[in-house]
Amino acid sequence: MSVLSSELVLSQRSLWAEGQPISDLMSRALTNPDLISLAAGFVDPTSLPVEVTRDVLHDLLASDSEARRILQYGTTAGDPLLREYLLEELVERDLDGQRGDLSAEQVVLTAGSNQLLHLICETLLNPGDIVLCASPTYFVFTGMLTNIGARSIGVAVDDDGIIPESLEEHFEHLRRVGELDRIAAIYVVPYFDNPRGVTMSLERRARVVEIANRWSSRRKIHVISDDAYRELRYAGEDIPSMKAVDETGDTVIVTGTFSKSYAPGVRVGWGVLPRGLVEPICNQKGNVDFGSPHLNQHLMRRVLEMGVYRAHIEQVRASYRRKLEAMLAAADEFLSPLAGVDWRRPNGGLYVWAELPESIDTGPAGRLFDVAIQRGMFYVPGQYAFPAEGEPVRRNTMRLSFGVQTPDNIREGIRLLAEAIRDVM
């Protein structure tokens, strides 16, 4: 026995989590602070609720007894009043005011909705289990699946999100190869999805839920609906969440967050869970942190109570709308002359999804990423957003974020991107 020969042994999970290639790529870009980043999904700094937060915190801490309560531990599921408000809002918007047997006990508060997505995966998935996702989809979610040893399988998409026929085919195929019982969930981002900016129609939402129910054979298949971008709509009318088409009430898990619509520095997310998942998910959360910060939950509760949330969202929308318009105008100006370059025009969210000629690899194996950095901008290569299995990875794609930069910088970033594309064409 010798100290020198002992080895740092990491868990299987740690090995699964190792070396997320996008981090390396991004850190390459971040060494130069003068670059225009159209990569990170950060939010617009100028429309962050500075005054609102000041006022609400002042108000919240004005009473000694209230302040003491807020500075104490809360419960694992979170502040009951905030949970009740969140449920009321969902019932109002999605269920025509009919609460049915939904209760605020089915609402849990977490550190951003990301922690809830993680807890859901911990609760539903064993290593080797499968989640069907759009191809492409939110890469942090598929990275999380990899981290716990689960599999993501990509389903084909159109302008309306996941294509039901493709979803059926994947189910059919997995049944044939004896893996139907490994499928635990379908994951969707139905509002202005990350990375494509596509919103699912209510009809499409209903079909996905119907398919999940129909294929629930021995094992219940859930639909995890990540509604992170719901409030970031810049055109058109809101669509009811998938909870509206969850007729049995135990198929859909809706997750939401104040990170995009209010402030990520507060990190309050939530979810509405089928009744049977409340206790298992709270058990997992109890083992991690016995509840997210009480202070932050009460801050958001008071923001809702004081009626300043909706007004703030309108400000946020106005700011992002200008930025989206700046990006689309710049794309029209600089990218449209380039043959084979195309992009989507989303009604909300934080991203524009672009497709380049098949011959251009936007990732580390191609020239474009480095050339773009030399020109002075960078983006997220689309390939990172494709699940490991299922529909093929499309390496000629990219995600362009318009959240952080000013309209002028967005225009300049797209101009530089056009130059870089021309360089490698």
Add this chain to the structure above:
Amino acid sequence: MSVLSSELVLSQRSLWAEGQPISDLMSRALTNPDLISLAAGFVDPTSLPVEVTRDVLHDLLASDSEARRILQYGTTAGDPLLREYLLEELVERDLDGQRGDLSAEQVVLTAGSNQLLHLICETLLNPGDIVLCASPTYFVFTGMLTNIGARSIGVAVDDDGIIPESLEEHFEHLRRVGELDRIAAIYVVPYFDNPRGVTMSLERRARVVEIANRWSSRRKIHVISDDAYRELRYAGEDIPSMKAVDETGDTVIVTGTFSKSYAPGVRVGWGVLPRGLVEPICNQKGNVDFGSPHLNQHLMRRVLEMGVYRAHIEQVRASYRRKLEAMLAAADEFLSPLAGVDWRRPNGGLYVWAELPESIDTGPAGRLFDVAIQRGMFYVPGQYAFPAEGEPVRRNTMRLSFGVQTPDNIREGIRLLAEAIRDVM
């Protein structure tokens, strides 16, 4: 295929987490709000930093640009300045001001130190792996091990914490049965431990680290030092942390928290990690929440910068000191007449550990818990704090918390407890 026949399948983890018996017991007690709880490890509400938090948040959000920065996402490891301050303090207190090759990059900020303990376990342990703990120890930690399928083995303790000879015996035994390579860590609470209130001497700390290093054969064995109660000292001098005796610099993981010394509602914890664990632990955290709330980190940073933290700790100590004295005086008055009832006199922390005659089972299988509730008080049965394996469970023990109740209520709670004990004797 039928919707009706499908079954909610939970992960192996969920099954492992199920049915923590202490929750059931506590919820039985909590149905009556008039009971005097000497159970929960909550903190003293009267000494929570209401004015300090008001002032610091006001100051923190006064500048628009600063406020915007705070409301944005931070990094996964947390605010660099707060990490630097925490490291400086550790270097000052534990390393005679000699930083050596320690850097602030080795400090990570988490949602309380509990989240960090969880991330450490995720990073170091596979199902079936072993952590050696004091018997008894912090039951939330052993519950977390159970949740991820790992094993806790209890080591015998004395007035100075884990007994080195018992630790050696357990290593020896595990080597003999071929399980040495399953041992990943020794977990200790060296300051006023939960549940016994015992503090390890510096010499004992050094011996535990030496034993961990000596038994690190093929696999590196870490010492996880949970310093949650360090600031809650009411008598005697502070002792350097285990980092002071970590000569190789890669054996000890120190975790700390502002939950006890400042406010649990803020939920900021931290750790100082061996260099090789920084990236794996941040990878795990990145998969969960990409960093704890920025707002809360900056609140604590500013609390340290404004020099109000130490003054606040003195207030906290004064308040708890009175409560501890109330509990010990009540024990002298009401418990000392009872034959075979004994208790420890801690110098800090939140708990008094009591031992009853062998014949009295303090848990759900005995009569005392229900009789105490009928009398009007409740406590934590000590048996929940004993690891699943190793030293035998002692069912005639209890943990009495003095954190939440007033001195008068503490006295009354102990009086009622004495009555209950007399009832069952």
